[in-house]
Amino acid sequence: MPGDAAKSDHQRVDQSAWFGGNNILRETPGTAQFPWLQVGLVGGFQTVILTPPSRARWRPSRGGSLLVVRPVFLFLSRLTWLRSWLETSAAARRLASRFVAGETLEDALAVGRRLKAEGIALTLDRLGESVTSLDEAAAARDEYLRAIETIEQSDAERNVSLKLTQFGLDLSGDACRANVEQLVRRAAQLGGFVRVDMESSGYVDRTLNLVTDLYARYRAVGTVVQSYLYRAQADVENLCDLGIPVRLCKGAYLESASAAFPNKADVDLNYVKLMKILLDRGNYPAIATHDERMIAETKAFAAARKVPRESFEFQMLYGIRRDLQRQLVAEGYRLRLYVPFGKAWYPYYMRRLAERPANVLFVLRNLFRR
């Protein structure tokens, strides 16, 4: 597709963030909601500049202590220069290991074996969104094929999660479709399952179209709905009508108020509403959250409607809220962990930092520890 709409958010931000001249500051498209966040060259160095928000010009996006942390880290998650610098740093890699199972498929499978022993299922995610060549996209597809072939040797289910920008969506819609189709076809032959993650809002239509087509042909595929999007309810209802399995999450990207609820309270309310639709009418929905209130609402609704525990599952991210994970399993609920592995951990890790200010303090403490 020609034009700006076909470019990834990452490309758009990076192009406007890199500009010539000294001491120039410019607001980037990705920061239009946050006029106090700017990128520019100061004395020849690219710099992120934070100016205290004026109440008149900016309103919080997700409430409480996430006020400043979330948009800053989501913005940083899209800077490719910072990504290449940190992904090659051994110290930064050590920090990322809290949320990432390791660099190789074998590392992730070892984690899978441990989880299985605790009664927890997994979905494997090979990190590496927004590839910049079709060769990289093909390599990602081949690594996923290897995962789906070998996963069972580790006594785990053949269940993987992928991002379409990793399979080449920004470069060629056709190549991306062919890559994903090859994987979904193989998963269907082996009795496995492919979850197509949801990225930022510019990708939603293309993701849903691709998943709908593949589901009609192979079944072994599902996708994700983000409760922060205004369109989420219409998407959930449509996916339920088609029988496509949905993972419900709140949403992890930097979105404008024209696409997503700016207030956390609205995101949470919508989450509960969508959870109820999914538990009533969905095909094996996945309730993906670490939010104790969302989990309690889900348990209460399932009990009131006598929804069998085998007809849905909770999902959480590797490395987050182990206490809650153990508790759900002990109570007899199904739980699946999203287990990422690979070298390209930076955007994933920054989104996890964005979700909780305490994570940032943890990083700072460790950076200054010898």
Ligand SMILES: Cc1cc2nc3c(=O)[nH]c(=O)nc-3n(C[C@H](O)[C@H](O)[C@H](O)COP(=O)(O)OP(=O)(O)OC[C@H]3O[C@@H](n4cnc5c(N)ncnc54)[C@H](O)[C@@H]3O)c2cc1C
């Ligand atoms: C299995 C799974 C798959 C996902 N797939 C997608 C996807 O495809 N697309 C997408 O946009 N998003 C995805 N997400 C991320 C999701 O959108 C949220 O950003 C993330 O789950 C945090 O939201 P929450 O529901 O946990 O609630 P929040 O209100 O953000 O957090 C509730 C509580 O959970 C704990 N918590 C949450 N995040 C963290 C963290 N990073 N570190 C430590 N504690 C934390 C804290 O105790 C916090 O108070 C996925 C999440 C999960 C669990």
